[in-house]
Amino acid sequence: MNRMRSALVGAFVLVGLLLFGTGLFLIGDRRLLFVEQFEINSTFGKVTGLEVGTAVTVAGLAAGEVLEITLPSRPSDRFHVRMRLREDVRHLIRADSTAGVQTDGIVGNAFIQISVGTDASPPVTAGDTITGIDPIEFADLIQEGRDTFRTVSQEIIDLQDDVSGAVAALTETVETANGVIENVGQDLETLTATGSRIATDVEGTIADLRVTVNDVGNGQGSIGRLLTDDTLYERLTGIGSEAQLAVRNLRETTDRARAAVEGFTGPNGTSQQISQTLRNTLAEVQEVTSDLAEGTEALKRNFLFRGFFRQRGFFDLDTISTQAYQAGILEGDDRTALRVWVDAGVLFAVDPDGVQRLTEEGRRRIDSVMADLVRYPRDSPLIVEGYADASEGGAPYLRSVDRAQLVRGYLLQRFRRQATLTDIMALGESAPDSPRGDGRWSGVALTLFVRNDALGAFANTSTR
Amino acid sequence: MHLLVVVGEAARFAGRVIVESVRPPYEFRETLRQLFELGCRSVPLIAASGFAVGIVLSMHTRASLARFGAEALIPAGLAIALVRETGPLTAGLLLSGRIGAGIGAELGAMKVTEQIDALEATAVDSFRYLVVTRVIACVIALPLLTSLMNFTGMFGGYVAETSITGTPFQAYFRQAFTAIEFSDLIPATLKTMVFGFIIASVASYLGINTNSGTEGVGRASTQSVVASSILLIAANVLLVRIIFFFYPV
Numbered sequence: 001m002n003r004m005r006s007a008l009v010g011a012f013v014l015v016g017l018l019l020f021g022t023g024l025f026l027i028g029d030r031r032l033l034f035v036e037q038f039e040i041n042s043t044f045g046k047v048t049g050l051e052v053g054t055a056v057t058v059a060g061l062a063a064g065e066v067l068e069i070t071l072p073s074r075p076s077d078r079f080h081v082r083m084r085l086r087e088d089v090r091h092l093i094r095a096d097s098t099a100g101v102q103t104d105g106i107v108g109n110a111f112i113q114i115s116v117g118t119d120a121s122p123p124v125t126a127g128d129t130i131t132g133i134d135p136i137e138f139a140d141l142i143q144e145g146r147d148t149f150r151t152v153s154q155e156i157i158d159l160q161d162d163v164s165g166a167v168a169a170l171t172e173t174v175e176t177a178n179g180v181i182e183n184v185g186q187d188l189e190t191l192t193a194t195g196s197r198i199a200t201d202v203e204g205t206i207a208d209l210r211v212t213v214n215d216v217g218n219g220q221g222s223i224g225r226l227l228t229d230d231t232l233y234e235r236l237t238g239i240g241s242e243a244q245l246a247v248r249n250l251r252e253t254t255d256r257a258r259a260a261v262e263g264f265t266g267p268n269g270t271s272q273q274i275s276q277t278l279r280n281t282l283a284e285v286q287e288v289t290s291d292l293a294e295g296t297e298a299l300k301r302n303f304l305f306r307g308f309f310r311q312r313g314f315f316d317l318d319t320i321s322t323q324a325y326q327a328g329i330l331e332g333d334d335r336t337a338l339r340v341w342v343d344a345g346v347l348f349a350v351d352p353d354g355v356q357r358l359t360e361e362g363r364r365r366i367d368s369v370m371a372d373l374v375r376y377p378r379d380s381p382l383i384v385e386g387y388a389d390a391s392e393g394g395a396p397y398l399r400s401v402d403r404a405q406l407v408r409g410y411l412l413q414r415f416r417r418q419a420t421l422t423d424i425m426a427l428g429e430s431a432p433d434s435p436r437g438d439g440r441w442s443g444v445a446l447t448l449f450v451r452n453d454a455l456g457a458f459a460n461t462s463t464r
Numbered sequence: 465m466h467l468l469v470v471v472g473e474a475a476r477f478a479g480r481v482i483v484e485s486v487r488p489p490y491e492f493r494e495t496l497r498q499l500f501e502l503g504c505r506s507v508p509l510i511a512a513s514g515f516a517v518g519i520v521l522s523m524h525t526r527a528s529l530a531r532f533g534a535e536a537l538i539p540a541g542l543a544i545a546l547v548r549e550t551g552p553l554t555a556g557l558l559l560s561g562r563i564g565a566g567i568g569a570e571l572g573a574m575k576v577t578e579q580i581d582a583l584e585a586t587a588v589d590s591f592r593y594l595v596v597t598r599v600i601a602c603v604i605a606l607p608l609l610t611s612l613m614n615f616t617g618m619f620g621g622y623v624a625e626t627s628i629t630g631t632p633f634q635a636y637f638r639q640a641f642t643a644i645e646f647s648d649l650i651p652a653t654l655k656t657m658v659f660g661f662i663i664a665s666v667a668s669y670l671g672i673n674t675n676s677g678t679e680g681v682g683r684a685s686t687q688s689v690v691a692s693s694i695l696l697i698a699a700n701v702l703l704v705r706i707i708f709f710f711y712p713v
Contacts, residue, residue: 009503012500016605019611020653023547027645
């Protein structure tokens with residue numbers, strides 16, 4: 001055997017041993033057999049995938065392996081895992097570091113991941129035990145995901161219900177607000193129009209009053225002679241002041257109402273402010289209207305202005321005598337009385353206890369009469385004249401009052417007439433214009449006082 | 465009956481090999497010569513085979529692991545397959561063909577040409593000189609050739625992998641050895657010494673007991689390959705079981 005062959009044999013053996021040794025070295029290097037090491041411990045509730053030799057990493061860096069897994073002494077205890085780590089990573093592992101079992105991908109091996117601790121905590125020493133975090137198993141993740149999905153689904157359903165309820169409530173609130181705004185706007189417009197009309201009327205009244213006063217001041221008519229009476233003068237001055245005050249209050253009220261409308265429609269207006277302003281305004285308007293009504297009523301009853309108001313259709317039947325009424329005081333120069341006579345035998349029946357009541361035939365007769373009268377303006381005053389014949393027994397006046405009241409009540413209920421434009425006049429048995437021709441009548445007469453300009457072809461007198 | 469006789473004689477032959485291998489005097493020169501003939505001359509076969517096996521294993525491993533998105537495990541999977549089983553068994557089967565056939569034919573030819581009788585006539589212990597040296601050379605050569613096959617196989621896997629992913633050489637081998645333990649490398653490598661003993665012993669037994677002239681030489685060569693391969697595989701099953709007993713997975 002020559003030297004060449006011996007050299008080749010030597011090379012073969014050395015190369016083979018070198019390759020085998022390289023494998024051993026690589027394995028040993030991975031298992032940290034050739035570096036300085038230290039051991040630490042951790043505990044886990046379960047050690048899924050862990051075994052002796054399982055890799056241990058520190059912040060992702062391969063740093064050691066598991067040396068031993070000790071079973072717990074009782075079910076409530078935890079597995080004790082002893083690990084061997086490279087010495088050069090010890091300064092990264094602090095007392096507050098944690099060890100968790102993780103998996104390298106879905107099908108990868110399990111390994112222990114040790115987190116880097118905080119600077120404030122001291123480095124671990126050999127033999128220390130750090131906190132272990134149990135591994136999360138795939139089945140647990142699926143179960144947790146399923147529970148989470150169910151919870152989220154339920155939350156979404158609840159949220160949907162809440163949103164639906166909120167939207168419904170909001171829609172209802174908006175509709176209510178719209179209704180309130182429309183009503184308030186309509187009322188406000190009506191109020192403003194009424195206020196303006198009243199103001200116009202009052203201004204006209206004051207203008208007329210001013211003309212009258214001027215005439216009186218000029219000594220025209222018999223009233224001029226009364227100017228020397230200081231009492232009357234003072235009363236007149238007071239009435240004028242009250243009227244001016246009422247007009248001023250009305251104007252202020254109108255301005256405030258307009259301001260309220262602007263505030264309501266303005267960008268800075270709020271519903272509460274508007275509502276409060278509107279309430280205040282309405283209260284003031286009521287107060288002013290009350291003052292104005294009182295002033296007007298005072299004017300009506302003042303003998304100086306009584307004729308003025310009567311010319312414009314303002315009457316107080318309580319102050320009018322039957323004689324004046326029958327003399328045509330309500331007609332004046334510009335109104336015509338349309339009177340319909342209705343006999344008591346048709347209208348009324350007497351109960352056994354002596355109380356009168358309106359019969360069905362009487363109601364139909366009144367309906368028939370009103371069918372003709374409703375053609376005229378509804379602001380025409382309607383007077384129900386009551387008549388009773390002395391031959392019927394009892395007090396004719398009281399009986400006439402009862403009859404007029406029964407018919408008036410039926411008219412208010414049946415035809416929705418204004419109570420201020422529908423009144424009664426009990427005339428007893430005196431009926432100078434009675435169709436019977438003897439100056440008497442038993443029943444009622446419906447008398448409508450129509451302005452001449454609204455009067456058409458209609459008989460002044462008729463009987464039903 | 466004949467089978468039992470053969471098994472008994474083979475067992476006595478193997479026992480004699482073990483005894484004679486540890487008893488002096490030692491035939492170092494002849495052992496080295498056999499190591500050269502059986503080991504060095506097998507390096508090209510083992511290296512080429514290992515390289516090819518590595519490439520094929522890498523491709524199969526990639527096809528399997530890619531389904532699970534675990535391409536990163538290809539180096540480790542290939543290394544485990546080679547080191548634990550594929551490298552030792554493939555090397556053993558390859559060498560049973562080359563070495564077993566060679567030993568059986570060589571010793572059979574020496575037997576039919578009465579060269580063994582001539583050695584005995586010159587006071588040379590033919591058993592120690594011809595058989596023990598070959599068995600020892602095989603026992604030494606098999607682990608070395610297996611290591612060679614493991615690394616050439618990993619290299620073939622690296623070539624196949626880097627042609628696809630461009631993985632660096634150092635990173636590939638570091639990843640390959642992340643899953644290998646001492647219990648994977650050492651027992652699997654050392655069991656090939658048993659393979660070498662089986663191959664050389666069976667081939668030597670069949671060669672020395674050759675008769676019927678040149679026809680018997682050919683029969684001894686063929687029987688050496690077949691018998692050594694079967695015994696090698698059967699022994700592998702037993703050895704793996706023993707390894708798992710001492711190093712459970």
